[in-house]
Amino acid sequence: MEKRLLGSYRNGNYTVAIYEDGTKVRETEGDSFIPSFAESIDLKITDKCDGACPWCYDSATKEGDHAPLMAENEIETIHKYIRSLRPGTEVSINGNDLSHPEILAFLVYLRKKRVIANLTVSQKHFMRNYHRLQGWTERKLIHGLGISLTDSEDKEFLEKVKHFPNAVIHVISGVFNGVDFDNLAWKNLKLLILGYKNMGRGIEWKEKNEQDMKYNQEWLQEALTTEFPGAFSIVSFDNLAISQLGIREKLDAKEWDETYMGDDGEFSFYIDAVSGTYSKSSTASKERRYPIEEKTADRMFRDLRRRS
Numbered sequence: 001m002e003k004r005l006l007g008s009y010r011n012g013n014y015t016v017a018i019y020e021d022g023t024k025v026r027e028t029e030g031d032s033f034i035p036s037f038a039e040s041i042d043l044k045i046t047d048k049c050d051g052a053c054p055w056c057y058d059s060a061t062k063e064g065d066h067a068p069l070m071a072e073n074e075i076e077t078i079h080k081y082i083r084s085l086r087p088g089t090e091v092s093i094n095g096n097d098l099s100h101p102e103i104l105a106f107l108v109y110l111r112k113k114r115v116i117a118n119l120t121v122s123q124k125h126f127m128r129n130y131h132r133l134q135g136w137t138e139r140k141l142i143h144g145l146g147i148s149l150t151d152s153e154d155k156e157f158l159e160k161v162k163h164f165p166n167a168v169i170h171v172i173s174g175v176f177n178g179v180d181f182d183n184l185a186w187k188n189l190k191l192l193i194l195g196y197k198n199m200g201r202g203i204e205w206k207e208k209n210e211q212d213m214k215y216n217q218e219w220l221q222e223a224l225t226t227e228f229p230g231a232f233s234i235v236s237f238d239n240l241a242i243s244q245l246g247i248r249e250k251l252d253a254k255e256w257d258e259t260y261m262g263d264d265g266e267f268s269f270y271i272d273a274v275s276g277t278y279s280k281s282s283t284a285s286k287e288r289r290y291p292i293e294e295k296t297a298d299r300m301f302r303d304l305r306r307r308s
Contacts, residue, residue, distance in 0.1 A: 018090070043273060045095075046274065057199040058199075077106070117142050122148040
């Protein structure tokens with residue numbers, strides 16, 4: 001079946017086409033891609049979460065703060081950098097437990113601006129908000145839905161996730177294991193493998209589970225070649241997983257050039273709306289996080305490119 005185009009635009013010396021299944025294609029007549037603005041932004045809107053994931057790199061808790069997003073009329077945002085977002089930009093929102101009181105108004109605002117909103121939630125919160133997420137998907141308020149795996153034994157979850165054609169299950173290198181693989185494989189699922197972030201509660205979890213983590217990562221490195229081919233409809237990696245699992249060494253130069261989407265800060269960046277800072281990625285140290293103040297999204301992106 002032919003892929004349906006979600007949007008396309010010119011950015012610097014190249015064009016970007018984004019399809020409804022999440023595929024992104026860049027084309028240029030030049031020797032390299034030189035963007036004028038960010039293609040995608042990871043956006044954290046809250047530190048509040050009741051999930052209590054033991055490896056949470058953000059150390060989110062039930063007492064965490066929400067970032068203010070909307071004006072009192074719930075029609076306009078209070079942030080200049082959000083107002084400045086260009087049509088076609090992908091914004092990946094960490095929804096945590098979906099308790100942010102302004103999230104629906106915010107998604108409506110992004111849709112009005114023709115910004116492509118993607119959302120990440122944990123498996124627990126996916127199940128709790130199943131009908132809500134269905135409604136948001138049907139209304140085109142969210143496009144991609146990332147679901148962080150917490151229990152691969154849950155058969156009800158595996159049935160419900162099939163109702164979201166653009167759902168991607170997120171697993172963590174070092175946590176994801178052979179049992180999880182057996183439970184998820186050969187079910188036509190999409191998988192995103194994330195690198196393990198040794199931050200927040202993740203520091204303590206790693207210290208307590210170092211041997212298991214090492215075993216799981218070594219198993220995964222081998223399984224990517226021996227067990228994964230054909231087991232999922234799509235397997236992708238974030239940049240941290242690419243580094244931790246040695247993915248570049250497994251690909252020839254042509255395959256790498258065709259599939260690698262760029263270093264952190266090259267086409268994307270991270271905004272922490274709670275602390276009011278921006279950086280190349282969510283793993284950046286405090287010294288490499290900068291105050292947003294009254295900057296536009298484009299200015300933040302140019303600043304990070306200049307600092308690289």
